[in-house]
Amino acid sequence: MRPIKVFSKILPVLIIMCFSHMVKAQSGDQILDGIGETGMVSRYIFNGDLKDWSRNNLHATYQGGQPKFVTDSKFTKVLSFENKNSESLSLPSDVLLNIESLSISAWIFSKSDSKAQTIFDFGKNKKSLFSAYQEKGKLYVSFAGINLEGASLPLNKWSHLVVVLDAPAKTISLYADNKLLAEKTGSTIDFAKLFGSVSLEGSTLWIGNSALKKETPLHGLLHDFRIYRVPLSKRQIAGIYNNVVKGVRQDQSRMGKVEDNLPEFPITQTQLYNSYLMKVSDVQVETQVGELPRLPSFIQGEYKDNMVGPKVRVIWPAPIDNAEVLKAGQYTINGKIPGSSLIPKAIVTVKSNANSKVPAVQLTAFPLEQVSLNTDANNQQTKFIENRDKFLGTLANTDPNSFLYMFRNAFGQSQPADAKPLGVWDSQDTKLRGHATGHYLTALAQAYASTKPDKTLHKNFAQKMSYMVDVLYDLAQLSGKPNNNGESVADPLKVPVGPYREGYDSDLSVEGIRTDYWNWGKGFISAYPPDQFIMLEKGAKYGGQKNQVWAPYYTLHKILAGLLDVYEVSGNKKALDIAIGMTDWVHVRLNALPKETLISMWNTYIAGEFGGMNETLAHLAAITKDSKYLKTAQLFDNIDLFFGNADHAHGLAKNVDSFRGLHSNQHIPQIVGSIEMYRVSNLEEYYKVADNFWYKAVNDYMYSIGGVAGARNPANAECFTKEPSTLYENGFSAGGQNETCATYNMLKLTSNLFMFDQKAEYMDYYERALYNHILASVDENTPANTYHVPLRPGSIKQFGNPNMTGFTCCNGTAIESNTKLQNAIYHRSTDNKSLYVNLYIPSTLDWKERNVIIEQITNFPKEDQTRLVVKGEGNFTINVRVPQWAKKGFVVKINGKQELVKAEAGSYLALQKNWKNGDMIELQMPFDFHLDPVMDQQNIASLFYGPILLAAQEPEARVDWRKVTLNAKDLGKTIQGDPKTLEFQIDGVQFKPFYDTYGRHSVYLDVTLK
Ligand SMILES: [Zn+2]
CATH class of the missing domain: 1.50.10 (Glycosyltransferase)
Known part of the structure; x- marks a missing residue:
């Protein structure tokens, strides 16, 4: 026994050391049993009340007199159902709002099996849609006409029941005491269709009885009834169960990664443009003593066959302190390129007397009233x-x-x-x-x-x-200030405990x-x-x-x-x-x-x-x-x-x-x-x-x-x-x-x-x-x-x-x-000598400080150009943004005449002149298709057209990434469609701007280049 004891003392210390950074900042019980808080819809512990212990306040209400709570040797205080027809617990219908998948976890102490007993029954318009009940030695789960069954829960003993409805995997699973009793695959799960997506009126969500079937009240005890909007994994279910049965500390289960893994790819396999990569260049970086260098996330690469590929994503080590740079000198850092054996190097010079330049404020934003949003060049509403x-x-x-x-x-x-x-x-x-x-x-x-x-x-x-x-x-x-009795405490430090209580609460x-x-x-x-x-x-x-x-x-x-x-905005002094x-x-x-x-x-x-x-x-x-x-x-x-x-x-x-x-x-x-x-x-x-x-x-x-x-x-x-x-x-x-x-x-x-x-x-x-x-x-x-x-495969916005x-x-x-969408289109320098045009959105700027109006006329992003018309006059600089994605050029015309400019993608271009009333600047920046890969899994990438993210329109939920094959040298060759509507097709699949997507979508794709 002795070595085990020693080990049990060492282990918590190790865990605390490894995770001290996180634990310090994350103390609280909101990663309950290894499951994040946002996955939880509601949680009823039933230790004396029917409150929802999650932050969503979806409290339960008891029908039929007063709820009965009894003491229990395992869970202290629990809710008792006495097998009365009048008894039930009703949940607010909001429980089912905006959910895709659903998991239910509950502890049940069954006291008899003489007749049918409902554990829970969720339905709408007098129709049962999702329920769990026991009858004649069997435990049943029914969802939208699909039925699962297992042996009923043992009598006079606490059991852990879990039901999982996994929409992407199309699977319904039933567990008791950490064992899978039954599972059905190929089941379509669509709560919005069953219960409604806008209004859940007519829904009845009952625990312990059925609103919809014949009267089938529960005879037993209930503890810790939880509803999750995520499909619980086997490991999470085991976590909830073992944390109770074996008394494992709750926060230990957050040590490992949860089991909801994404599709995996061989670590060594080069992906996307990296398959064509031959060489990367090293980088030289300077910093000053004490400050970690800023290393470039993208560096220049050389590709096979004179292919022009994008800059190469590098993943550099990320130290947790600045020990490496406490002395002047030079050192080398090795980076990683996912799926490649190439090792990029950063040669870092640490200087003792570098003067770090921190800029002073140069610009100011225009008040909202000085910029208005307009319809587009075709007089259509914009998004x-x-x-x-x-x-x-x-x-x-x-x-x-x-x-x-x-x-x-x-x-x-x-x-x-x-x-x-x-x-x-x-x-x-x-x-x-x-x-x-x-x-x-x-x-x-x-x-x-x-x-x-x-x-x-x-x-x-x-x-x-x-x-x-x-x-x-x-x-x-x-x-x-004094109340009617003249009592008051004015000093914020002397606020007393509230009346009739022992402490602050x-x-x-x-x-x-x-x-x-x-x-x-x-x-x-x-x-x-x-x-x-x-x-x-x-x-x-x-x-x-x-x-x-x-x-x-x-x-x-x-x-x-x-x-x-x-x-x-109003000068309201009271505010x-x-x-x-x-x-x-x-x-x-x-x-x-x-x-x-x-x-x-x-x-x-x-x-x-x-x-x-x-x-x-x-x-x-x-x-x-x-x-x-x-x-x-x-x-x-x-x-x-x-x-x-x-x-x-x-x-x-x-x-x-x-x-x-x-x-x-x-x-x-x-x-x-x-x-x-x-x-x-x-x-x-x-x-x-x-x-x-x-x-x-x-x-x-x-x-x-x-x-x-x-x-x-x-x-x-x-x-x-x-x-x-x-x-x-x-x-x-x-x-x-x-x-x-x-x-x-x-x-x-x-x-x-x-x-x-x-x-x-x-x-x-x-x-x-x-x-x-x-x-x-x-x-x-x-x-x-x-x-x-x-943004997982086939997701839907809620x-x-x-x-x-x-x-x-x-x-x-x-x-x-949404009440300040215009606020970053334009900025001005504090001295009013220059204007920054940051975004290409149809709008009018009233530059009061100069008595100049700038009107921007465009169909952007449904066209790749914009016009700026100057009303008023003066000698100032108009800085126009040359977007990072505008790699095919940037054409500037002033009053119809093309200017000779050197416009680099990812910079501002300064147009300085003595502007006259009616002067017109035309900017054209051809859009192109480009990919934005996940840094550590390059084949999983999003497709952009210019600034606009295109989402694959998905017919149904899915667990794997949508596969597409694109032309390596010119993505556009494999994509059909109309830039004027921003709607495209790849192999018959429809792509639309993500901002125009309301159904299921795949924002990330599994891309192969050929
Ligand atoms: Zn938020």
């Missing part, structure tokens, strides 16, 4: 206008009282008649409530600024904005919420009491229980950003005052904390997510010219991420990848904050953090649509992959990829960086992610929009929030993205 109008129309019909509901609720105020609360993450019990209100304020401000010519809409948004601010202002005024239920706002300190505003902020300081983790929090500062960031946006009052509150609390506490808070998974608090507070410092707020902003420095440790030894500031495996949208806004901190403080470290992060995110973590999240390892669809440049090995999470809010933030970061450094690669990325993710994330006929945008009544994070950023 930009279509999407914008879906949002403006629905936004105009929203009720501000819905967005104020939980604020009034927190402050114990009555609701106006007819006021309805929002759902999803702003419902009563949700610890993130109020987040949508922040996005709403920003969206209203942007909509207000963008609709000046439309008096009705403009007025509508103006009224909503000022009403929102008035109500929030009055509430904030109450906080920390996050109970927001109707019965449990504290509303003693006079005790909350002056200036406090949120849609919940101050407890979550205080609990986070004391080490509370992310979760749904009373002693857990969600992300108080994330929510607050949205609210403060919204208030400042309203102030900036600014609310923001100042709350920032003062935050300053007092955080300023009193030791640095170690702040470091630990900001490293806590989700709970410590603070959005872009640093960005908004730096912005507030700039607005108020009060440096105190810059100090408040600095209290949000994520020290480990930015600077490696408290000594600022490495981290992103020294070009070390310190974000691998972390939650992507928790951290991208912090980087947006870092560039804003640089703008306001001039501290160079902040610039380097943002600049280094951007390069790594785009080169080492990006999918072809521009998204960066979606890890299989760690098992969390919202995370960056565990290691950089391993998208195929560790990405493509089955739970989804490309969280849309993360791309919203990547775009914000990108355009902010461009203000400092006018590299075309920034706007190349912007164009890619704008057309192929943001534009592609909105439903065809409503403003419903995506959370993840899945859209939510069509009526703006229930918001996730991504629904929140969507109302922002």
Whole structure:
């Protein structure tokens, strides 16, 4: 026994060492049993209540009196079904919204088998569609007329039941106690068809009885009933089972990769252009002591038969600190080319006195009101206008009282008649409530600024904005001021525990919420009491229980950003005052904390997510010219991420990848904050953090649509992959990829960086992610929009929030993205001597500062040219973007006459002249087909035509990648179609722009070149 004991002591230490980086940042139970949180629809533990323990708040309700909970030796407290006809548990129909596959896992203690017993029964319009029941010694699962059977669960004993409906694999499986009892393949699984995709009305989702068959109540006990939207793998099922039976620590199961592997290819097999590769050139790179070199992700290669191939993707080692560059000198790094034995070398010179140049701000964005979107050259609506109008129309019909509901609720105020609360993450019990209100304020401000010519809409948004601010202002005024009895606590540090309770808690239920706002300190505003902020300081983790929090500062960031946006477009002083009052509150609390506490808070998974608090507070410092707020902003420095440790030894500031495996949208806004901190403080470290992060995110973590999240390892669809440049090995999470809010933030970061450094690669990325993710994330006929945008074979986009009544994070950023689609088309230099034309979108720019109007007339991307007409005059430079993909040339005509220019793909071309009224610039940039391979699996690639990602239109779900063979020397030779519609065919398969794709799609293909 002895050696085993020793081993069991050593093993946890080893595990902690290997994963200390990740564990530190990911503490929380949200990779439950090795399965990422986004895969979970709902979870009912039944230890005394019927609450959904996932973040989706899909609580169950009991029909037939009071639910009976009994004590149990195995699971402490469980739900008891007494075999009464009147008993059942009903789930909200939203459980089945936007799902493709479905898994159910539950612990059942069966007490009798004398008659038929329903475990669960899901149906619609009085028809049973998906059920599990026991009868006469058999266990049955039935789905849409397909039946599976096995031996019934043993009596008087806990059993683990799992049913998996795997849509891509077309398989239905039934497990009991980790053993496969039955399986049917070749089964079409389509929930949208069965239950409806827009409305789930008429659905009955029952546990413990059937709404639809004869009365068949359960006689037994239930514990931990979970619903997943991913097909659980054998290993995940074993994980759930063994973690209970053998008591394995839950977080150990996240050590290995989950079993939802993608098709594998021989590691040594050269793929795509690499099959033709003969030689690669070495690269010379310089850096300064302490900073890891920036190595080029693509280098020049030589191909067989004088073939012209693309630059070669190289994967370089990615150290976790800067030990290699602590001394001046020279060293060599060997890189890898996937599937090739060629070893590219980087010769790095480390200099002790290199002067790193950090740029100052050069450009500024135009206010939204100065740029308007136009119809195209043929007077047709563009996708930009279509999407914008879906949002403006629905936004105009929203009720501000819905967005104020939980604020009034927190402050114990009555609701106006007819006021309805929002759902999803702003419902009563949700610890993130109020987040949508922040996005709403920003969206209203942007909509207000963008609709000046439309008096009705403009007025509508103006009224909503000022009403929102008035109500929030009055509430904030109450906080920390004497109540009717003259009691109050004004000091934010002295906020007491709520009445009749022992400690701070996050109970927001109707019965449990504290509303003693006079005790909350002056200036406090949120849609919940101050407890979550205080609990986070004391080490509370992310979760749904009373002693857990969600992300108080994330929510607050949205609210403060919204208030400042309203102030900036309308000058509403009350909005600014609310923001100042709350920032003062935050300053007092955080300023009193030791640095170690702040470091630990900001490293806590989700709970410590603070959005872009640093960005908004730096912005507030700039607005108020009060440096105190810059100090408040600095209290949000994520020290480990930015600077490696408290000594600022490495981290992103020294070009070390310190974000691998972390939650992507928790951290991208912090980087947006870092560039804003640089703008306001001039501290160079902040610039380097943002600049280094951007390069790594785009080169080492990006999918072809521009998204960066979606890890299989760690098992969390919202995370960056565990290691950089391993998208195929560790990405493509089955739970989804490309969280849309993360791309919203990547775009914000990108355009902010461009203000400092006018590299075309920034706007190349912007164009890619704008057309192929943001534009592609909105439903065809409503403003419903995506959370993840899945890119596994035969995926389908799922859209939510069509009526703006229930918001996730991504629904929140969507109302922002789609009310500012015009904001990066043009930028100007701060001295007004030059203009940047970044994007080719039909639009009009009112360059008020120069009294010049630029009209852009085009059918782009349905043609490869655009015209810029100058109205007004003056001597200035117009910088036009020569896109990276424009490799077949770039033709410039001014007033019909071709200019002799040297336009390099991936640069800006400066056109300087004394412009006259009516001058016309014509730009032509021939589109071409090109491939964008996954860095570590080159044959898996996306097909682009110019900037536009083309998706194969798939008839049904699939598990393997669609295979296509293309001409190696000219891809276009194997592709038919019409550039004017952007619709193409390869071997009879239809390809359309991804932004125009609403059915099943394959964005990645398995490409062979011939
Ligand atoms: Zn999101």
